[in-house]
């Protein structure tokens with residue numbers, strides 16, 4: 001009788017214990033589900049434009065088209081390499097005539113989910129964004145008219161535009177060009193990361209260290225600015241909310257202030273997406289930090305006023321690695337052949 005009693009108590013205790021841990025991990029999953037969302041496998045439309053195979057084909061050609069630049073040498077993919085996490089592994093972008101631009105190139109992967117584009121959010125969406133680099137003197141250094149003239153010189157492009165815009169009498173416009181690039185970019189998604197599988201209910205998708213990192217990412221306050229589907233791209237914050245960041249990390253760039261000219265926005269930047277972050281060093285708008293550990297540690301003191309210890313940093317970094325998703329498979333496009341009337345590259 002007593003024996004069974006003890007046995008019963010032991011079994012009950014074991015049951016409670018395992019139930020207790022299961023509940024703690026259920027809680028973590030529930031908290032995570034309320035703060036983040038998995039990346040979808042595909043989108044059907046972007047900004048009300050239906051994503052069709054013909055639009056993707058055109059947008060992809062344009063994305064890889066170096067002849068959209070004055071030098072005929074620089075394409076979107078030069079600085080947003082789809083084989084390198086959608087970025088360029090440079091401190092700041094290298095553009096026309098080897099000029100060094102002022103900011104680090106952010107990734108284009110999943111960028112469709114950001115509230116706006118650029119570090120300072122000056123473009124409301126990917127379509128407006130795409131018009132920028134083609135004209136920026138430190139990037140592709142071209143003009144809309146010259147870009148369209150180049151495309152019109154190649155019959156292959158007339159066909160691609162006509163297929164993508166069957167209703168348009170004159171589809172080869174700068175606006176359509178930008179829209180097609182936007183549509184292609186909306187296919188550059190990275191679903192199925194370990195973290196996404198976890199968010200879909202698979203508890204075992206993350207290991208113990210990654211779960212500890214996730215738990216700290218939430219409890220320390222990172223998720224407040226790096227939440228949502230993209231783990232960022234949701235708002236603008238001062239770089240150095242709690243502690244002025246070391247001068248070495250800043251370049252005098254006033255961030256969103258340039259867009260709004262409101263003093264509150266001085267040194268304010270869009271919180272970048274942390275998805276696939278392990279693939280895209282260096283970090284921050286200045287690109288001055290190469291180690292993810294160091295970037296995480298800086299965030300602790302600059303944004304939260306907390307000194308993260310070594311374990312905190314390595315757990316959070318392990319968690320961040322689990323957000324690396326399936327990279328988009330992009331078959332390199334064969335671009336339309338030039339003709340005698342295709343303008344020659346200008347390297348000046």
Ligand code: HEC
Nearest residue numbers: 075076079093094095103104105106117118119130133139
């Ligand atoms: C010379 C390098 C370079 C080229 C070429 C270039 N970009 Fe960028 N891209 C950058 C840099 C640098 C930024 C950030 C600039 C800023 O915030 O002021 C950026 C920002 C972006 C963003 C915003 C992402 C975000 O999260 O805010 C997108 C999207 C993008 N570029 C797409 C494109 C497309 C499409 C093209 C081709 C039409 C292109 N880029 C050409 C360097 C480049």
Ligand code: HEC
Nearest residue numbers: 222225237239269270271272283284285295296299300303
């Ligand atoms: C108050 C908002 C805020 C909080 C809290 C915050 N961040 Fe950030 N985070 C930002 C902003 C803004 C940037 C961009 C700063 C810049 O480059 O100007 C950034 C940049 C980063 C970067 C570099 C990303 C890149 O693409 O260059 C990493 C990594 C990062 N944060 C991780 C974290 C972690 C981990 C925590 C918690 C310890 C955290 N952040 C807390 C707002 C925040």
